[in-house]
Amino acid sequence: xxxxxxxxxxVKRISISLPPDLQKELDRMIxxxxxxxxxxxxxxxxxxxxVEHKQHLPDTVxxxxxxxxxxxxxxxxxxxxxxxxxxxxxxxxCTMHVHLDKDxxxxxxxxxxxxxxVKMLADRLISEKGVKHGKLTITSTGRDLPA
Numbered sequence: 093x094x095x096x097x098x099x100x101x102x103v104k105r106i107s108i109s110l111p112p113d114l115q116k117e118l119d120r121m122i123x124x125x126x127x128x129x130x131x132x133x134x135x136x137x138x139x140x141x142x143v144e145h146k147q148h149l150p151d152t153v154x155x156x157x158x159x160x161x162x163x164x165x166x167x168x169x170x171x172x173x174x175x176x177x178x179x180x181x182x183x184x185x186c187t188m189h190v191h192l193d194k195d196x197x198x199x200x201x202x203x204x205x206x207x208x209x210v211k212m213l214a215d216r217l218i219s220e221k222g223v224k225h226g227k228l229t230i231t232s233t234g235r236d237l238p239a
Contacts, residue, residue, distance in 0.1 A: 139237055147230045150208030156230040158201040158214045165195065166222025173199060173217070180213050196224070204233065 127133040146152045183205040190198040218226030
Protein backbone atom coordinates (compact mmCIF):
# COMPACT_ATOMS: atom_id res chain seq x y z
CA UNK A 93 0.00 0.00 0.00
CA UNK A 94 1.15 3.54 -0.71
CA UNK A 95 0.14 6.70 1.15
CA UNK A 96 -0.99 9.74 -0.76
CA UNK A 97 1.94 11.66 -2.13
CA UNK A 98 4.46 8.92 -1.32
CA UNK A 99 7.09 8.61 -4.04
CA UNK A 100 7.68 5.21 -5.54
CA UNK A 101 11.13 5.96 -7.00
CA UNK A 102 13.89 4.60 -4.81
CA VAL A 103 11.42 2.56 -2.80
CA LYS A 104 11.96 -1.19 -2.58
CA ARG A 105 8.97 -3.45 -2.26
CA ILE A 106 9.13 -6.36 0.14
CA SER A 107 6.58 -8.98 0.97
CA ILE A 108 6.01 -10.41 4.43
CA SER A 109 3.85 -13.18 5.72
CA LEU A 110 2.14 -12.89 9.08
CA PRO A 111 -0.17 -15.12 11.07
CA PRO A 112 -3.75 -13.78 10.77
CA ASP A 113 -3.98 -12.73 14.44
CA LEU A 114 -0.71 -10.79 14.23
CA GLN A 115 -1.80 -9.05 11.03
CA LYS A 116 -5.12 -8.14 12.67
CA GLU A 117 -3.33 -6.62 15.69
CA LEU A 118 -0.93 -4.76 13.38
CA ASP A 119 -3.82 -3.25 11.45
CA ARG A 120 -5.56 -2.27 14.70
CA MET A 121 -2.41 -0.51 15.96
CA ILE A 122 -1.92 1.22 12.59
CA UNK A 123 -5.47 2.55 12.75
CA UNK A 124 -5.18 3.63 16.42
CA UNK A 125 -1.92 5.51 15.74
CA UNK A 126 -3.35 7.20 12.66
CA UNK A 127 -1.07 5.77 9.97
CA UNK A 128 -2.43 5.96 6.44
CA UNK A 129 -0.95 2.60 5.45
CA UNK A 130 1.03 -0.41 6.63
CA UNK A 131 4.20 0.59 4.79
CA UNK A 132 4.60 3.81 6.76
CA UNK A 133 3.96 2.03 10.05
CA UNK A 134 6.38 -0.79 9.29
CA UNK A 135 9.06 1.67 8.15
CA UNK A 136 8.73 3.50 11.49
CA UNK A 137 8.98 0.21 13.40
CA UNK A 138 12.11 -0.75 11.47
CA UNK A 139 13.69 2.66 12.11
CA UNK A 140 12.89 2.29 15.81
CA UNK A 141 14.66 -1.07 15.91
CA UNK A 142 17.65 0.34 14.02
CA VAL A 143 17.98 3.12 16.61
CA GLU A 144 17.67 0.53 19.40
CA HIS A 145 20.35 -1.63 17.81
CA LYS A 146 22.79 1.22 17.19
CA GLN A 147 22.64 2.46 20.77
CA HIS A 148 24.49 -0.70 21.81
CA LEU A 149 27.47 0.25 19.64
CA PRO A 150 29.65 2.38 21.96
CA ASP A 151 31.07 4.68 19.26
CA THR A 152 27.71 5.46 17.65
CA VAL A 153 26.77 9.11 18.10
CA UNK A 154 23.33 9.37 19.69
CA UNK A 155 20.99 11.96 21.12
CA UNK A 156 18.67 11.51 24.04
CA UNK A 157 17.68 12.50 27.52
CA UNK A 158 18.56 11.49 31.05
CA UNK A 159 15.58 11.94 33.35
CA UNK A 160 16.08 11.94 37.10
CA UNK A 161 13.74 12.26 40.06
CA UNK A 162 15.63 12.92 43.23
CA UNK A 163 15.31 14.04 46.82
CA UNK A 164 15.68 17.81 46.96
CA UNK A 165 17.22 17.52 50.43
CA UNK A 166 20.07 15.34 49.18
CA UNK A 167 22.74 17.98 48.64
CA UNK A 168 25.13 15.30 47.39
CA UNK A 169 22.90 14.76 44.33
CA UNK A 170 22.60 18.47 43.62
CA UNK A 171 26.35 18.99 43.94
CA UNK A 172 27.11 15.94 41.80
CA UNK A 173 24.67 17.07 39.10
CA UNK A 174 26.37 20.44 38.90
CA UNK A 175 29.86 18.92 38.89
CA UNK A 176 29.01 16.37 36.20
CA UNK A 177 27.26 18.97 34.06
CA UNK A 178 30.48 20.98 34.02
CA UNK A 179 32.71 17.95 33.54
CA UNK A 180 30.59 16.48 30.73
CA UNK A 181 29.52 19.70 29.01
CA UNK A 182 30.62 18.10 25.74
CA UNK A 183 27.78 15.56 26.19
CA UNK A 184 25.12 17.67 27.93
CA UNK A 185 23.36 20.06 25.57
CA CYS A 186 21.00 21.58 28.13
CA THR A 187 19.13 20.83 31.33
CA MET A 188 15.73 21.51 32.80
CA HIS A 189 15.06 21.52 36.52
CA VAL A 190 11.54 21.29 37.95
CA HIS A 191 10.39 21.36 41.59
CA LEU A 192 7.74 18.62 41.78
CA ASP A 193 6.87 19.26 45.43
CA LYS A 194 8.68 20.36 48.60
CA ASP A 195 10.82 17.21 48.62
CA UNK A 196 11.26 16.04 45.02
CA UNK A 197 12.91 17.48 41.94
CA UNK A 198 12.85 16.43 38.30
CA UNK A 199 15.99 17.00 36.26
CA UNK A 200 16.08 16.38 32.51
CA UNK A 201 19.40 16.49 30.70
CA UNK A 202 19.44 16.59 26.91
CA UNK A 203 22.51 14.68 25.75
CA UNK A 204 24.41 14.18 22.50
CA UNK A 205 27.57 12.12 22.01
CA UNK A 206 29.03 8.65 21.77
CA UNK A 207 26.65 6.01 23.14
CA UNK A 208 29.25 4.54 25.48
CA UNK A 209 30.00 7.91 27.10
CA VAL A 210 26.34 8.89 27.37
CA LYS A 211 25.47 5.56 29.00
CA MET A 212 28.36 5.89 31.43
CA LEU A 213 27.15 9.36 32.44
CA ALA A 214 23.55 8.15 32.82
CA ASP A 215 24.61 5.16 34.92
CA ARG A 216 26.67 7.43 37.15
CA LEU A 217 23.77 9.80 37.72
CA ILE A 218 21.05 7.16 38.11
CA SER A 219 23.07 5.15 40.66
CA GLU A 220 23.73 8.16 42.89
CA LYS A 221 22.35 8.02 46.43
CA GLY A 222 19.26 10.22 46.65
CA VAL A 223 18.13 9.54 43.09
CA LYS A 224 14.73 7.89 43.39
CA HIS A 225 14.32 7.07 39.71
CA GLY A 226 16.28 7.65 36.56
CA LYS A 227 16.05 6.70 32.94
CA LEU A 228 18.13 7.14 29.82
CA THR A 229 16.08 7.54 26.67
CA ILE A 230 18.01 7.32 23.43
CA THR A 231 17.14 8.37 19.91
CA SER A 232 19.00 8.93 16.69
CA THR A 233 20.69 12.14 15.65
CA GLY A 234 18.88 11.56 12.36
CA ARG A 235 22.04 11.76 10.25
CA ASP A 236 22.48 8.05 9.62
CA LEU A 237 18.81 7.11 9.66
CA PRO A 238 17.02 6.73 6.33
CA ALA A 239 13.75 8.62 5.95
